[in-house]
Amino acid sequence: MAEKEFDILIIGGGVIGTAIARNLAKLNLKTALIEKEAELAFGTTKANSGIVHAGFHSEPGSLKATLCVKGCNMFPGVCEELDVPFKENGILMVATSKEELPALQGFYEKGLLNGVRDLMLLNRSQILEMEPNLSEKVIAGLFAPHGGIVSPFELAIYQGNNAEQNGVQIFLESPVDNVVNHRDYLEVFTSKDTFKAKLVINCAGLFADDVARFVGDKSFDIKPRKGEEYLLDKRVGNLVTSTIFPLPSKNSKGILVIPTAHGNLMLGPTALEMEEREDFTTTQKGLDVIYNSTETLVNGFSKRDIIASFAGVRAASDRGDFVIEFSKFAPRMLHVAGIESPGLTASPAIGEMVLEMVKGWYKENNIKIEANPNFNPRLPKRIRLHDITDKRLEEAIKKDKRYAHVICRCELVSEAEIIEAIKNGARTLDGIKLRTRAGMGRCQGGFCTPKILQIMSRELNIPVSKITKRGGNSVLVPYKSKELI
Numbered sequence: 126m127a128e129k130e131f132d133i134l135i136i137g138g139g140v141i142g143t144a145i146a147r148n149l150a151k152l153n154l155k156t157a158l159i160e161k162e163a164e165l166a167f168g169t170t171k172a173n174s175g176i177v178h179a180g181f182h183s184e185p186g187s188l189k190a191t192l193c194v195k196g197c198n199m200f201p202g203v204c205e206e207l208d209v210p211f212k213e214n215g216i217l218m219v220a221t222s223k224e225e226l227p228a229l230q231g232f233y234e235k236g237l238l239n240g241v242r243d244l245m246l247l248n249r250s251q252i253l254e255m256e257p258n259l260s261e262k263v264i265a266g267l268f269a270p271h272g273g274i275v276s277p278f279e280l281a282i283y284q285g286n287n288a289e290q291n292g293v294q295i296f297l298e299s300p301v302d303n304v305v306n307h308r309d310y311l312e313v314f315t316s317k318d319t320f321k322a323k324l325v326i327n328c329a330g331l332f333a334d335d336v337a338r339f340v341g342d343k344s345f346d347i348k349p350r351k352g353e354e355y356l357l358d359k360r361v362g363n364l365v366t367s368t369i370f371p372l373p374s375k376n377s378k379g380i381l382v383i384p385t386a387h388g389n390l391m392l393g394p395t396a397l398e399m400e401e402r403e404d405f406t407t408t409q410k411g412l413d414v415i416y417n418s419t420e421t422l423v424n425g426f427s428k429r430d431i432i433a434s435f436a437g438v439r440a441a442s443d444r445g446d447f448v449i450e451f452s453k454f455a456p457r458m459l460h461v462a463g464i465e466s467p468g469l470t471a472s473p474a475i476g477e478m479v480l481e482m483v484k485g486w487y488k489e490n491n492i493k494i495e496a497n498p499n500f501n502p503r504l505p506k507r508i509r510l511h512d513i514t515d516k517r518l519e520e521a522i523k524k525d526k527r528y529a530h531v532i533c534r535c536e537l538v539s540e541a542e543i544i545e546a547i548k549n550g551a552r553t554l555d556g557i558k559l560r561t562r563a564g565m566g567r568c569q570g571g572f573c574t575p576k577i578l579q580i581m582s583r584e585l586n587i588p589v590s591k592i593t594k595r596g597g598n599s600v601l602v603p604y605k606s607k608e609l610i
C-alpha cells in the first residue's frame with residue numbers, strides 16, 4: 126500500500142474538522158481530512174441543539190467564552206457564504222422565581238465581561254411583548270439578540286464541500302487506528318491507507334483522547350456526557366421566536382425550548398455523564414425530565430407533538446475547557462479536543478485560530494508558505510423548494526422539471542434537490558436527509574424513503590439492497606425487492 130503524503134492531515138470530519146479544513150484551504154498546502162464514518166457530520170455534529178450561543182454562559186477568560194463570542198459574531202457571514210440555514214432569533218434566559226434573580230444578574234455581568242453585544246435585562250411585561258406564550262411562572266429575563274440557530278450538519282457538510290472545492294482531499298470510511306511519531310513527520314494508519322504528514326490536527330471528537338494516546342499523550346481525557354433531544358411538529362413551531370433557556374444547572378445549560386433553523390421546536394437536552402461514547406438511545410426517563418422542565422417555560426405544546434427523538438454525546442474534556450494546543454509528546458500533533466458546547470458556535474473562530482497556529486508553526490520552523498491564490502469562500506446558492514418564491518420556482522422548473530416532482534411531502538423536497546445532494550456527495554439515506562431534510566418531517570420518512578432509495582439506486586448505479594442508512598452494515602433493504610430494484 127503506497128503512502129499518501131500531505132503537508133497537513135486533519136482527523137475528524139465534524140463541524141470542527143471541516144471548519145479547520147476550510148480555513149487551511151486558504152494556504153497553498155496539500156491538506157487532507159480523514160473521517161471514520163461514511164459521510165461528514167455523522168458524529169456529535171449531527172445530534173445537537175443547533176444553537177449559536179451568545180456567550181454569557183462561559184467563564185470570562187476561558188477559550189469557551191472567547192471563541193463562543195467571536196464565533197457567534199462570525200455566523201451570519203459564514204452561513205451566507207456557504208448558503209447554510211441560519212437565523213439570528215435571539216436567546217432569552219428566564220427566571221421563574223425571585224431566588225433566581227441574582228443569578229440572572231450574574232449572567233448579565235458575565236456576558237458584558239465576555240463582550241456579548243446588546244445584552245439586556247427584561248421584566249415580565251417586556252418579555253411577554255416579545256414572547257406571549259411563555260408560562261405564568263416567568264418573572265424576568267436576560268435577552269441576547271444576536272444569538273441564533275443554525276443547521277449544524279449542513280454547516281459541516283458544506284464547509285467540507287467548500288474545503289474540497291478549494292483543494293482539500295477528503296477520505297471517508299477511514300478510521301485512524303494508529304499514529305506513529307517520527308522526527309520529521311507523523312505517520313497515520315487507517316484500515317485503507319497509510320499517510321505521512323508534517324502536521325496532524327486531532328479533531329476526533331469523542332475519540333480525541335484515543336488519538337492522543339497513539340502518540341503517548343495522556344494529557345487529557347474525554348468524559349462523555351449524553352444529551353437527549355425531542356423534536357416537535359411544525360404545528361407548534363411558532364410558539365416562541367427566541368431560544369428559551371432556564372437558569373443553568375451545574376453541568377449543563379439546562380433544558381431548553383429551541384426553535385430550529387427549519388421551523389420546528391425542539392426540547393432538550395438532558396445531561397448524563399457516562400462511560401459509553403456511542404450510546405445514542407433515548408429513554409422514557411429522559412423524556413419525562415425534559416417535558417416536566419420545559420412545560421414550566423412555555424405554554425401550548427403537548428407530548429403528542431413529538432415527532433422524533435435523538436441523543437448526542439458531548440465530548441467534554443477533564444480540563445473543563447476546550448483543549449487547543451500542540452501536543453507536548455508529539456509536537457507535530459495539534460489537538461482540537463474537548464469541544465463540547467458551545468463548540469458548534471465557536472467553530473468558525475476555532476477554524477481561524479487553528480489557521481493562525483499552523484501559520485505560526487511554519488514560521489517557527491522556517492518553512493515558507495503562501496496563500497492559495499484561487500481560494501473561493503463561497504458555494505453556489507442551492508434551490509430549496511420549501512422556502513423559494515413562486516417566481517424562482519417557475520424558473521427552476523423551466524430549467525429542470527424534477528423541481529416539480531415532490532418526493533418528501535412533509536418537508537417539501539423535490540427530486541431535483543435529492544439529485545443535487547447526491548452530486549454534493551450524499552451516499553447514504555442519512556446523507557440525503559441531512560442535506561435536504563427529506564425524511565425529517567411528521568412522517569419521518571414513512572412515505573418518501575422508498576422513492577429516495579430508487580433515486581439513489583438510479584443515480585449512483587447501485588442496487589437498492591446495497592444502500593445504507595448511515596454506512597457500515599446499516600442496509601435498509603437486506604433482500605432483493607422487485608418493486609425497488
Ligand SMILES: Cc1cc2nc3c(=O)[nH]c(=O)nc-3n(C[C@H](O)[C@H](O)[C@H](O)COP(=O)(O)OP(=O)(O)OC[C@H]3O[C@@H](n4cnc5c(N)ncnc54)[C@H](O)[C@@H]3O)c2cc1C
Binds near residue numbers: 351
Ligand atoms: C446534545 C448536545 C447538544 C449540543 N448543543 C449545542 C448547541 O446548541 N450549540 C453549540 O454551540 N454546541 C452544542 N453542542 C456541542 C457541539 O455539538 C459540539 O461542540 C460539536 O459538534 C463538536 O464538533 P466536533 O467536530 O469536535 O465533533 P464531531 O462532530 O463528533 O466530529 C468528530 C469526528 O471525528 C470522527 N472520528 C473519531 N475518531 C476517529 C478516528 N479514529 N478516525 C477518523 N475519524 C474519527 C468522528 O466520526 C466524527 O465525525 C451540543 C452537543 C450535544 C451532544
